[in-house]
Amino acid sequence: MSVGLPPQQMEAAKRRKLKQVAPAPGWIMPEEQSAEHSEAYNATHGPSQAAVVHTGPSGLLVGEAAGGPVTVRLFRNRPTRILTTVPEYMLWLFAFRCVSLGAHLSILADEHRRWQALAGTVERCGGTVDLLGKGGVVPSQGRPYRPSLVIDDASFYDGLQAPLGPWQAMLAQVDAAASGAVHWLRSADMALLSPANSRTVENLRRAYALNQRQTKMCANIDGNEAVLVMPRRVVRVQIPPTQSEYRLLFGG
Incomplete structure (x- = not known):
């Protein structure tokens, strides 16, 4: 009983x-x-x-490759630096997708007018963004639910050497074909490039110890393609906007 x-x-x-x-x-x-x-x-x-927040294998969608979606863990408990040489629309897409994950966007630029349309879209969609000039204050770090993305498009700022904190990422827009680009590439965790001329490809090979097959993958990139490059690793990705992204960002 x-x-x-x-x-x-x-x-x-x-x-x-x-x-x-x-x-x-x-x-x-x-x-x-x-x-x-x-x-x-x-x-x-x-x-x-086990995971309070689960956003897939890596969190941020970069684009589509032959094997499926390509994602990166951009926001971690340590800083992340990405060197970019891509068309403006790809940079906008990358930034907008980071904001969709909850990131606060800080843009350092010589000309704010180039970025005002993106900033307006971010704010209308409920995100936050700061357009910073010389002397502007960049966040010292992000937070797990509120990461920080900093875009360096300014001549007065060195995003590859600037101090960063946890849960913070830096996108530095530079000329990957320049003579000093090998050092810049080695200072970054990864590079996102489109297009890539012969000088750029050679700099990538030297900086990231690419083999012959990987070096060939960096050449002859189509208009909506880019290469995501890390030490001894190359992925070619297509980065088209979704219908919603195109409508919000480019007025389609």
Whole structure:
């Protein structure tokens, strides 16, 4: 014969049970947890709750490759630097997709007029953006739910050497064909380039130790293509805007 608990004890037991399965606060990235932490967390919370926020393998969609979507973990608990030499529309798409993940956008530019349309779209969609000139203050870091993206399109700022904090990324728009580009490329975690002439391809080969096949992949890029390059790794991606992105950003 079973004996039931008094009502007050039953309510207390329910509260203890709910407290045990409540998700942990903060953003826990599964790939950054140790094996011991993962096992202990899953034993208590279950595998489905190991990540409070799950945004796919890497978080930010760059474009489409032959094998499917290409994503990067741009916002991490350490800084990320990307060297870019791409058309303006690709830079706008990249920035807008970062804002869609909750990022605050800081743009350092010699000419603010080039960026005012993007800034207006970001604000109309509920995002935040700062157009900064010489002497403007860049955020020192981001936060897990509020990362920071800084775009360096200014002659008065060196985005590849400027200090960055966790959950912050820097996009530095430079000339990858310049004589000093090898040093710039090595200072970045990755490069996103389109198009790539012979001088640019040679700089990529030297900076990222590319083999012959990877070097060939960097050449002859189509109009809506770009190459995402990291040490010993190259991916060719198509970066067309979605219908919503085209309508919001380019008035289509």
